[in-house]
């Protein structure tokens with residue numbers, strides 16, 4: 487089920503590590519045939535977030551119906567809200583040679599890993615835990631209770647890093663983005679992504 491023309495790229499990391507900023511910067515680089523998947527969520531929109539741009543914002547009963555209809559490639563309950571990757575949109579892109587970035591939590595990433603052996607799994611790490619803590623507190627978008635939940639799960643998420651193919655430390659956005667571009671370039675050259683037809687070569691050499 488994994489032989490698509492596009493690559494499936496999974497980016498995870500604890501809350502506040504800068505995943506969204508990195509993904510946005512990657513998209514702004516206008517890499518050829520690379521797009522960001524838009525997830526569905528039951529979380530309320532934050533100030534400035536737009537439906538169908540940042541997320542597809544859904545009521546819980548609609549989200550649950552989507553689960554029932556098998557419309558998600560993966561889904562998870564993160565910090566008390568549901569988040570999921572719409573399956574068909576991603577598959578259509580991969581089929582058409584477009585690589586798709588999923589910015590998802592570690593639980594969702596492991597669901598994806600089961601079905602996409604050729605997926606590229608990248609974990610974004612903070613330079614240190616204190617910096618992460620300050621980023622979560624200072625961005626001011628979450629309630630106190632939410633901040634507590636995010637800090638608690640940050641440590642747990644970091645312990646799952648060994649399930650990923652690559653670690654990128656986000657001490658500087660430009661450097662982190664450039665590292666990911668290098669990873670994607672190298673991944674696109676892997677032998678197992680090519681299906682070489684040797685008959686053409688055989689004819690050239692033996693005839």
Ligand code: 5GP
Pocket residue numbers: 498499500501505525526529560561562564569570571589590591593594595
């Ligand atoms: P936020 O509420 O800050 O936008 O996202 C909270 C967490 O949910 C982040 O760790 C983010 O990566 C994760 N997330 C966003 N979309 C999805 C998704 O479609 N599936 C899963 N499993 N996690 C997601």
